[in-house]
Amino acid sequence: MIPESIARASLSEIEEAIKPAGLQRAKARAIKELANLILEEFNGDMRKLLEMGEEKVRECLSKIPGIGHKTIDVLLANWGYPVLPVDTHIRRISKRMGLASSGGYVGIRESLHKYFRPSRRLEAHLLLIKLGRTICKSQNPRCDLCPLRRFCKYAQDRYIAVG
Template structure:
């Protein structure tokens, strides 16, 4: 089967299988999404939501976080991995947003990546979810599933993102990101993938 046709069929099946796929993170505005995305590094979305559901009742805006010291915030988020470092980054980012961006989250990749604690994946999550941009953030699920399906072969998330962007039409990228994550969580798991139940098995080089 020609590669272009195979990619189209993969995307069509993902559309049918996960029509409502979206981020699992809880948030009410771009700033809260940014905080949640920073917290999500090496932490499950469920654990992040447990923390932010409580945290955002008391601290909602960049100004609220900017007034905290790292020890105060660390106590609030200690249920997640690397919480001390994340506390420092969230406070530093909040202060930059207040001082430089009038408390608004920037909507450009370069500006987002310049914020403490914000890498390319986190920046792309904010652009995709909060601003509706056609980005493909590459987390562990997207990386694993795209490689198993033969959509990418690179060894880094950055190069994998480039490969996916070259294959997936712009209008499909936002949805494809969430659908690949859903597939990675529900079927194409890291250990013991459910290949017999996979709707993409016939298109997968590693399908069993």
């Protein structure tokens, strides 16, 4: 059973296993705490936690230090909940496009939920990350190549500004 193995492992063993992902020290603690919670409160079965409903899952996981809104949303989205997790690329694109104002994480997510219907939110999350990595980069966004150019405030302002 995976939660049992993780709960038994030392922090340094977990750190070593997740090293390629980076930030292993903080992540290892959170992963170990999560494994303990799954073991103690859900008899080692992660599905029992995830099937409690979105709000209960949020409430339960947000008690673990190191697990934030984005991590919880990624878990929920991948379990089939209609959630659009917001990473650094999506935050940047949302602001440039004028889809979300300068609100915090939850404000941006809720704004995006108005634009993407529930069944497409995970797909939107993945596609927006891809766009952010390839075209709408932090420095020098390639608006000339962007399929969203027609809907984007940043591009419109820029093109209007240059005539």
